[in-house]
Amino acid sequence: MRKITFKILSKMPAKFIDNGLILIAALFVYGIFGAHYVMDLDWLDSIYYATITMTTVGYGDYIPCTGIQKIFATTLSIGGVALLAYVFNIILTNFREKMSKYSQGARKMKAIEVMNDYYIICGLGRVGKVVLEELLERNQNVIVIEKDHDKCESIEETDNLVVINDDAIEDDLIAKLAGEKCRSVIICTGDDVSNLYIVLTVRETNPDAWIVTRASKLDNIKRLKKAGADKIVSPEIIGGEDLYYESTRPHILRVTVKHSADEIYDEFKIFAKHHCTLENIEYHIPGIETPLTREIKAMKLHDGKRYQNYLNSHDDQKNALENLYKTVNNVHSHRISGPDQKTFDKLLKDLEKQEEIIGVNLTNEEIATITSKEIR
Known part of the structure; x- marks a missing residue:
């Protein structure tokens, strides 16, 4: 019974400590007034009697004789024991929880240090x-x-x-x-x-x-x-982009090509001619399955012209791009969005005249196999 009582008390939240103290004070007031009016004691002796009865000390100097006095003394002593046990158990439980949290916190911080x-x-x-x-x-x-x-x-x-x-x-x-x-x-x-x-x-x-x-x-x-x-x-932006790409999936073309950096603008003129958007460029490092991807999202001819002018006026950027093309042996893929399959067919025919097409809608694994063969 004692273990069950302790478990029940230990599960009570710490906020009940204040309520327990209020109940103890109320019981103490009850004991004082009861001792004064029921036991016929003066006020000082009533305080004394309420204290020793609630704490179950009971020196025996004041003995209840009548039935009402015995009932009063019984309720006061039982109430005092119950409330004091309740408050002290809550205090001990709260202290134990804080020590446990402190110990766990110290262990976690030690784990973080290493x-x-x-x-x-x-x-x-x-x-x-x-x-x-x-x-x-x-x-x-x-x-x-x-x-x-x-x-x-x-x-x-x-x-x-x-x-x-x-x-x-x-x-x-x-x-x-x-x-x-x-x-x-x-x-x-x-x-x-x-x-x-x-x-x-x-x-x-x-x-x-x-x-x-x-x-x-x-x-x-x-x-x-x-x-x-x-x-x-932003989940809103990511969600919107996912919806867009899923909705245009039937009109997305991935074409893997091989050409030098000098032919970028000529290639872009073909995309603009067929009103297609260059979504991104994927550079395939030989033997590595996951490509290096650059987001482009350009469809108008002046976008390509502006980029060409930028390269012509920035030698360091132009050299970096040429080095990247050399690293991938000029093999890269374009992810292109367009209005329909007929447009893609015309686009591919024009691209074949301009550059070498390695494949259409190839997987990363297939492209990695091709690039691996090239470096052997």
Whole structure:
């Protein structure tokens, strides 16, 4: 029975300590007035009697004789024992919980001290969990800061994962962690105000930190950028781009070609002629499956002309581009969007006259096989 009572009391939140103290005071007042009117004691003796009865000391100098006196003494002693036990158990439980949190905090900080090149994730919502999974798949060291206790409990800590149940905006914890060993601070909370505050805190304490933050609203992107965020990701923009690419998938062409850097503008004139948009360029490094991708999103002839003029006036950029073409043996792919398949057929015929076409809609694996053969 004692163990069951202790378990029940230990599960009660610390906020009930105040209520317990109020009940003890109320019982004490009840004991004083009862001793005065029921036991016929003066006020000083009533205080004395209420104290020794509630604490079950009971010296026996005042003995209840009548039935009502015995009932009063019984209720006072039982109430005193129960309430005192309740309050002291809550105090001890609260103390034990704080000591446990302190011990866990010390253990976590010790684990962080031996970590090298770690990422910090602030917020473990739907976005934060995806980021965490991606990092753990690549065996990266990660520190998660999340204020929701249940979310923290749902994640098992490992040698390269430390989960801290705290609010990143309430103290200087994030500022301490975002030091030299931190590779990136990834802010994933759904509240742009919290994100902004974290960005400001990290940037103030560590000017060199690489900060990536989520922006729930497009209007807040500029504010986060001014606050010091290096990269800002908006689910609205990403979702819109995904919808666009999925809707245009039947009208997207990936053509793998081989030509030198000097032929870029001539090639672009063909894209503009057929009213197609050059979405990106993928440079295929020999033997490596994943290409190096550059986003272009250009469709008008003056875009190509402007780029050609830029290269002609910047020798360093032109040399860098030529070196890149040499590295990939002039093999690269264009992802092109257009109105329909007939347009693509005409586009391919014109491209064949201009340059060597290696393949259409090839996979990265197929292209890697081709480029590997070229360097053997």
